[in-house]
Amino acid sequence: MLEIVQNSKAAIAAKIALARTVALISGRAGHGGTTLPGRVVRAVDPGISGRLASRLPRGCMLVSATNGKTTTSAMIARIMEEESISLARNREGANLAAGVATALLKKASLGGGPGAELGLFEVDEAVFPEVARQLDPKAVLLMNLFRDQLDRYGELEHLAEIWRASMARLSPLTTTVINADDPLVAGMARLRPEQSLCFGIEDATAGGLVSQHASDSKYCTVCGHPFDYEVFYMGHLGKYHCPNCGNRRPSPTVFAENVSLDGMRGSSFDLITPGSSRVRVDIRLPGLYNVYNALAAAAGCTAMGLAPAGIVRGLAAFSAAFGRVETLSIGGKSVCLLLVKNPAGFNEVVRTLLIEPGQKSLMVALNDRIADGRDISWIWDVDLENLAGGVRSAVCSGTRAEEMAMRLKYAGVESQRLNVRRGLRQAFQAALDQTNSDETLYVLPTYTAMLALRQVIHQHFRPEGEMGDLVWK
Amino acid sequence: MEVKIAHLYPSLMNIYADRGNIITLSQRCSWRGIGVRVDDFGPGETPDWQAYDFFYLGGGQDREQLLVARDLAAKGAGLIEAVLGGAALLSICGGYQLLGEYYRTAAGDTMEGVGLFKAHTVAGSRRCIGNVVIESRLGGSKLKLAGFENHSGKTYLEAGQEPLGRVVSGYGNNAEDGTEGIIYRGAIGTYMHGPLLPKNPGLTDFLLRVALSRRHGEISLAALDDSLEDAARAVAVKAAR
Incomplete structure (x- = not known):
C-alpha cells in the first residue's frame, strides 16, 4: 500500500x-543546497533515490x-559531454546518500x-x-583504498570488509570496474x-622498486604473508603477488603502457582496451596519480x-577538477594550487614538484x-x-600551521x-612576496583550506584569467 | 656517542604515522652531534636485546596486530630484560596493548600479552577519538603533553602502577579513571599518537636521556630551540578543548 502511494505520480511530484x-x-540562506533537499525528501521517502534512478535510460554509475x-x-563527465550524454551528477562534498538524492531530485521533472x-x-x-544498494547501478568504479581519515572511518581493513560484503548484494547486471x-x-x-573489468598500469618504468613510507597494504589480503612486489607505482599500488598462497594481481584488460610524465605540463600514455587497438591519451594534468x-x-x-x-577526446579536453590542480596568474607571478589530503596524494604532489627544476617557493x-x-x-607519513x-622558502598556514x-x-x-602565518590571506600575501616574478608559487592546501583560499584569492588578489567556479554548484 | 634504536615491526605497526616519532628521535640526536642508528626488525627477526638502547613499537590495524602478537610472544623475555637493564622503550596504542598482561576481545577470548606492563586491556564498544592532553610528572617536573587518540580498547592499570599522566582533556586509558598510559622504569606505553614526540620535546628528551644513560651514564643534553615545537603543542592543547 505504502509502495503504491510512494510511486504515484502525484506523490513523486509532491516530493x-x-x-x-x-x-x-537553503540557497537563499547562503548554503549550496547540495544535500539538504535530498535529506528532507529522504526523511519522507527513503527509497526516493532508487525510484528516480530506475528511470534513467542509461542507468547510473558510481565512483568510489x-x-x-x-x-x-x-x-567521465567530460567524456560523456563529448558523447552528448546528459547527466544527473552530484558534486564533491555532497557525496553521501543525501547528496546523491539531491542530484536526482534536481534533474527530475515534476x-x-x-x-x-x-x-x-x-x-x-x-x-x-x-548507495549501491539503493541505486542498482549499471557500473561501479572502485579505484583505491588508502589511509585517509582514520578518525572518521575506523580502520582501512574495515572499509575493505564492507566493500567486500557489498559485492554479493550487487545485481548480476552490474559491472564492477576494479x-x-x-x-x-x-x-x-x-x-x-x-x-x-580490471584496469591497471603495465609500465615498470613508471614506478619504483621501493615503496613509499605511506604504503598501506603490503601484506597478502588472503593469508597475511608479505607480498612480493615487482614494481610499486604509488603507495601500495603496483604489481604484486603472494609467494605463500599464490594470490596475485589480476591481469587488467584495460591498461596503460608507455607512460610519460612531463611535470606540470601534463602526462600521456597508451590506452589499451579489450578488442581494440592502442590509442595515445594526452592529459593536461601532472603526475602518475592523474594517469590513474x-x-x-x-x-x-x-x-x-x-x-x-x-x-x-574527452580526456584531452579535460582541464582540472575544482582546486585539484589549478594554475593562476597574479601580478605576473604564476601560482599553482595542488590539493593535498592524505599521504599518498601528498607524496604524488612531492614527486611532481621534484620533476620541476630549481628551488621552490611553497605555501602549505x-x-x-x-x-x-x-x-x-598523516603529514608525518609523507616523504617530505x-x-x-x-x-x-615555505609559508605554513591553516589551523595547524x-x-x-x-x-x-x-x-x-x-x-x-x-614562516608561520595562521591566517590564509596574510600567508598567501607573504608567499607571493617571497616568490620572484619569473617563478611559480606552489600552494598545497588541505581540503577546507583549499575552499577558503580560493575565496580569499578571488576576493583580494585579482587573478588574471578564468578561475573556474568559485563554489561547487 | 651513539643511540641505537630497534624499531620493532615498522611495516606492520605504523598506522598512526609512527615514523614521525623515529624521525624526531633521530633529528634531535643529530642536531646535538649525537650519532643515531635505527634498525628495523620484522616478524621472525630478533634483535640483540643488550645491544640496543631504545625499543620502539607502534600501532597497527587488527589484522597486523594479530600477526605481531604471535611473533612477539617469543620475544617478551628479551624485551623485559632489556628494560630492566635500563633501556628506553616507547609503545603506542596497539603496541602498548600488546606489552600488557592480556587483551580480552569482544567475544571474550583472551590474548596473552608480553607482561612488561602490569595492565590489561578489554575490547570496548565505542571508539575514543580526538585530541588529548595530559599532565605528566616525568623526571619529577610537571609536563603537559598533547596528542591524538583513536582506540576502542580500554586499558586498566593494576594497583600501584604509575600512569604516564592524568587526563586534562580527552579519554585516556579507559575513559573512566582519568589515567593515560603507563610508565615503568624507562618504558612508556600510551594511546597518544599524533605523532607524540615531535611536539612534546620534553618527553622525547626524557626518553633520549634514559637511552643514553644505559651505556654512557648520566648525560645532560644540549638545549635546542624548541619554539616551533612549543607553539605546535600549544595549538594541539587548544584543539583538545
Whole structure:
C-alpha cells in the first residue's frame, strides 16, 4: 500500500516540489543546497533515490575511492559531454546518500521524468555499500583504498570488509570496474569474476622498486604473508603477488603502457582496451596519480560501452577538477594550487614538484576540520624529506600551521626558511612576496583550506584569467 | 656517542604515522652531534636485546596486530630484560596493548600479552577519538603533553602502577579513571599518537636521556630551540578543548 502511494505520480511530484522549495530556501540562506533537499525528501521517502534512478535510460554509475574520485568523475563527465550524454551528477562534498538524492531530485521533472540519461555519482567510501544498494547501478568504479581519515572511518581493513560484503548484494547486471594494482580493491574482482573489468598500469618504468613510507597494504589480503612486489607505482599500488598462497594481481584488460610524465605540463600514455587497438591519451594534468584517474575514467567508460575515440577526446579536453590542480596568474607571478589530503596524494604532489627544476617557493596550508580529518598525524607519513633540499622558502598556514612548519623542520628544511602565518590571506600575501616574478608559487592546501583560499584569492588578489567556479554548484 | 634504536615491526605497526616519532628521535640526536642508528626488525627477526638502547613499537590495524602478537610472544623475555637493564622503550596504542598482561576481545577470548606492563586491556564498544592532553610528572617536573587518540580498547592499570599522566582533556586509558598510559622504569606505553614526540620535546628528551644513560651514564643534553615545537603543542592543547 505504502509502495503504491510512494510511486504515484502525484506523490513523486509532491516530493520533487518539496525538494525545490528546500533548495530555494537553503540557497537563499547562503548554503549550496547540495544535500539538504535530498535529506528532507529522504526523511519522507527513503527509497526516493532508487525510484528516480530506475528511470534513467542509461542507468547510473558510481565512483568510489580514497584518492581521485572527484577528478575521475569530472573526467567521465567530460567524456560523456563529448558523447552528448546528459547527466544527473552530484558534486564533491555532497557525496553521501543525501547528496546523491539531491542530484536526482534536481534533474527530475515534476512529472517524475529523470531529466537526464545517465546518473554519475561519486560516493564516499564508507557509504558506497548503502548507495549501491539503493541505486542498482549499471557500473561501479572502485579505484583505491588508502589511509585517509582514520578518525572518521575506523580502520582501512574495515572499509575493505564492507566493500567486500557489498559485492554479493550487487545485481548480476552490474559491472564492477576494479583497480588491479590495489590489492585491497583487486580482491573484489575475485568475488564477481564474470562481471568485473580490471584496469591497471603495465609500465615498470613508471614506478619504483621501493615503496613509499605511506604504503598501506603490503601484506597478502588472503593469508597475511608479505607480498612480493615487482614494481610499486604509488603507495601500495603496483604489481604484486603472494609467494605463500599464490594470490596475485589480476591481469587488467584495460591498461596503460608507455607512460610519460612531463611535470606540470601534463602526462600521456597508451590506452589499451579489450578488442581494440592502442590509442595515445594526452592529459593536461601532472603526475602518475592523474594517469590513474584518466585510466580509471577510461575503464569506467569502456564498461558503459563507449568507444576509445570519444574517451581520448574527452580526456584531452579535460582541464582540472575544482582546486585539484589549478594554475593562476597574479601580478605576473604564476601560482599553482595542488590539493593535498592524505599521504599518498601528498607524496604524488612531492614527486611532481621534484620533476620541476630549481628551488621552490611553497605555501602549505594544513587545516584540521572534520572534512580534512581532525587527526593530522598523516603529514608525518609523507616523504617530505625528499623535497626538503628543494625548498627555498615555505609559508605554513591553516589551523595547524605550526605542526606543518615543524614537520618541514624535521624533514630537514632549515628554520629560517620557514614562516608561520595562521591566517590564509596574510600567508598567501607573504608567499607571493617571497616568490620572484619569473617563478611559480606552489600552494598545497588541505581540503577546507583549499575552499577558503580560493575565496580569499578571488576576493583580494585579482587573478588574471578564468578561475573556474568559485563554489561547487 | 651513539643511540641505537630497534624499531620493532615498522611495516606492520605504523598506522598512526609512527615514523614521525623515529624521525624526531633521530633529528634531535643529530642536531646535538649525537650519532643515531635505527634498525628495523620484522616478524621472525630478533634483535640483540643488550645491544640496543631504545625499543620502539607502534600501532597497527587488527589484522597486523594479530600477526605481531604471535611473533612477539617469543620475544617478551628479551624485551623485559632489556628494560630492566635500563633501556628506553616507547609503545603506542596497539603496541602498548600488546606489552600488557592480556587483551580480552569482544567475544571474550583472551590474548596473552608480553607482561612488561602490569595492565590489561578489554575490547570496548565505542571508539575514543580526538585530541588529548595530559599532565605528566616525568623526571619529577610537571609536563603537559598533547596528542591524538583513536582506540576502542580500554586499558586498566593494576594497583600501584604509575600512569604516564592524568587526563586534562580527552579519554585516556579507559575513559573512566582519568589515567593515560603507563610508565615503568624507562618504558612508556600510551594511546597518544599524533605523532607524540615531535611536539612534546620534553618527553622525547626524557626518553633520549634514559637511552643514553644505559651505556654512557648520566648525560645532560644540549638545549635546542624548541619554539616551533612549543607553539605546535600549544595549538594541539587548544584543539583538545
